[in-house]
Amino acid sequence: MVKKIKNTILHIPVTVILIIIALVILLPILWMFLSAFKPQGKIISYPPTFLPLDYTLDNFIRLAKRVKIFYFIKNSVIYALMTTVPSVFLCSLAGYAFARYNFKGRNVLFILVLATLMIPFQVIMIPLFLIVSNLGMYDKYLGLVLPKIAVAISIFMMRSAFAGLPKELEEAGRIDGVTEIGLYWKIMLPQVKPTFVTMIVLGINGAWNDLMWPLLITGDMKMRTLSNGLAMFIGQDTQEYGPAFAGAFIAILPMLMLYLFGQRYFVEGTVTSGLKG
Amino acid sequence: MRMAMKKRFSMTFFPYAFIAPVIILLLVFNILPLLSAFVMSNFDITTSLGRPKFVGLANFTEIFADSRFWNSLLVTLKWTVVEVPLQVILALILAAILTENTLSNKTFRGVYFLPIICSATVTGIMWKLILHSNVGYVTYIFRLLGLGKINFMNSPGLTFFVIVFMSLWKAFGISTIIFVGAMQNVPKSLYEAAEMDSAGKLRQFFSVTVPGIAPTLWFIVMTRLINSFQVFDIVYTTTGGGPNFTTETLVTYIYTRAFEVYKMGYASAVSVCLFIIILIITVVLYSRMLVQERKN
Numbered sequence: 351m352v353k354k355i356k357n358t359i360l361h362i363p364v365t366v367i368l369i370i371i372a373l374v375i376l377l378p379i380l381w382m383f384l385s386a387f388k389p390q391g392k393i394i395s396y397p398p399t400f401l402p403l404d405y406t407l408d409n410f411i412r413l414a415k416r417v418k419i420f421y422f423i424k425n426s427v428i429y430a431l432m433t434t435v436p437s438v439f440l441c442s443l444a445g446y447a448f449a450r451y452n453f454k455g456r457n458v459l460f461i462l463v464l465a466t467l468m469i470p471f472q473v474i475m476i477p478l479f480l481i482v483s484n485l486g487m488y489d490k491y492l493g494l495v496l497p498k499i500a501v502a503i504s505i506f507m508m509r510s511a512f513a514g515l516p517k518e519l520e521e522a523g524r525i526d527g528v529t530e531i532g533l534y535w536k537i538m539l540p541q542v543k544p545t546f547v548t549m550i551v552l553g554i555n556g557a558w559n560d561l562m563w564p565l566l567i568t569g570d571m572k573m574r575t576l577s578n579g580l581a582m583f584i585g586q587d588t589q590e591y592g593p594a595f596a597g598a599f600i601a602i603l604p605m606l607m608l609y610l611f612g613q614r615y616f617v618e619g620t621v622t623s624g625l626k627g
Numbered sequence: 628m629r630m631a632m633k634k635r636f637s638m639t640f641f642p643y644a645f646i647a648p649v650i651i652l653l654l655v656f657n658i659l660p661l662l663s664a665f666v667m668s669n670f671d672i673t674t675s676l677g678r679p680k681f682v683g684l685a686n687f688t689e690i691f692a693d694s695r696f697w698n699s700l701l702v703t704l705k706w707t708v709v710e711v712p713l714q715v716i717l718a719l720i721l722a723a724i725l726t727e728n729t730l731s732n733k734t735f736r737g738v739y740f741l742p743i744i745c746s747a748t749v750t751g752i753m754w755k756l757i758l759h760s761n762v763g764y765v766t767y768i769f770r771l772l773g774l775g776k777i778n779f780m781n782s783p784g785l786t787f788f789v790i791v792f793m794s795l796w797k798a799f800g801i802s803t804i805i806f807v808g809a810m811q812n813v814p815k816s817l818y819e820a821a822e823m824d825s826a827g828k829l830r831q832f833f834s835v836t837v838p839g840i841a842p843t844l845w846f847i848v849m850t851r852l853i854n855s856f857q858v859f860d861i862v863y864t865t866t867g868g869g870p871n872f873t874t875e876t877l878v879t880y881i882y883t884r885a886f887e888v889y890k891m892g893y894a895s896a897v898s899v900c901l902f903i904i905i906l907i908i909t910v911v912l913y914s915r916m917l918v919q920e921r922k923n
Contacts, residue, residue: 479886
């Protein structure tokens with residue numbers, strides 16, 4: 351009885367703290383969403399306002415006039431999809447091979463993959479920039495996408511996911527005469543769907559929000575993505591808060607929808623536990 | 628007989644075919660650039676087109692005398708010392724509270740993970756106006772409380788911590804979720820045994836939870852430490868290294884050397900230093916982890 355009272359007394363401040371942290375995350379995002387539709391004067395008025403009393407699309411129109419926002423959107427979509435789709439496909443294929451086949455040099459090659467895990471992008475960005483530029487891929491989609499396809503952590507995660515599957519699964523398939531590719535695609539891959547979906551969602555989100563590589567490898571305004579195009583825009587002129595918020599709204603909205611679609615996979619906590627190594 | 632031959636062929640051919648694309652991509656776009664960075668660090672390369680000039684270790688001797696390099700290294704170390712423990716401890720505590728899969732816990736987890744959708748650009752735009760020294764919400768609240776005006780984005784002593792806060796805001800949820808996943812895998816029986824010994828919640832946390840998730844804890848500490856040496860995005864989108872270089876991290880410094888003043892050879896030498904630092908951290912932590920695991 352005493353313990354129960356003690357627990358509830360402890361429970362209230364804990365919940366209050368949890369809610370405060372949640373508000374520190376939600377309120378700024380919500381405020382920014384609302385502010386995207388406020389007239390510029392209301393955004394920088396004092397005292398600050400939360401709910402806009404008059405709504406306007408003015409910020410979006412001014413943003414479209416100031417920067418090539420439609421190109422930014424198009425490029426972000428291309429960058430996100432063209433890296434993520436080949437990446438999850440090829441990395442899962444490699445993870446599958448590492449997990450389910452015995453072949454000469456397997457351990458050496460897997461250590462090579464793990465070693466690249468320790469090479470931070472920031473260390474190699476200068477030579478990478480020069481290599482990709484010298485291949486004639488500066489300001490090209492291919493140059494933007496190609497270096498981002500093979501990701502060591504994805505290969506690692508997929509290997510862990512495939513390693514946990516029972517041996518009978520592939521043996522039954524082989525007896526039925528399923529080809530090796532069919533075995534991977536039709537039988538094994540569906541078994542690791544949560545990991546696969548998590549990788550797609552995090553991959554798209556990561557590429558969409560990636561700043562550094564698009565910043566380095568694109569120069570033309572028409573080749574910039576939302577992330578680096580907007581960063582340059584606010585860097586130039588910090589007074590343009592209305593259009594900046596409109597841009598932020600455009601940048602967040604698709605990821606929010608993706609997040610709501612994918613969140614049941616990672617909020618459960620089961621998938622990410624495969625990360626532990 | 629032919630079936631067996633065919634089977635053996637497919638069992639050797641397919642695994643290599645499956646891993647070939649990623650291995651080639653990793654060799655060209657990871658390993659080759661890393662080796663190039665070491666080579667380039669011995670050259671004077673001013674533009675991407677100009678002829679490189681071999682200078683031996685001159686770049687490295689220049690680094691030792693470069694006060695801006697030492698400053699950026701100190702800023703980075705400060706980031707490591709401040710941000711990593713805060714994030715790991717906060718995530719550990721929250722994960723311990725939110726381990727069970729109840730509806731309210733899942734909702735909190737979902738909210739804490741949400742900032743992952745905000746790019747550094749968006750995070751920067753948002754917090755810069757919330758902390759605005761004239762019209763920001765925080766300024767407003769400070770005034771209501773009768774406190775003075777604080778210039779969050781342009782005060783040498785303070786701005787660093789503001790950026791750390793933004794980084795924490797963005798990333799603590801990811802660590803929390805990973806810890807939750809690990810804590811759910813700690814066997815229930817261990818907690819029951821601790822309960823029998825009438826160990827309190829705090830005691831259970833330190834003697835059951837923490838040892839139970841040790842591999843994940845090491846993983847998070849390691850990746851967070853390494854990440855702290857790679858801080859760039861949030862600095863680039865908020866202060867650009869200012870005021871007075873107090874937020875200029877190693878990578879920010881490398882970026883300005885390579886892509887603003889085009890000293891690519893010199894910047895590569897700084898990159899090599901960064902790589903060696905990260906390598907040392909990884910090796911030290913990894914061997915520590917192995918020792919720890921052997922003990923258990």
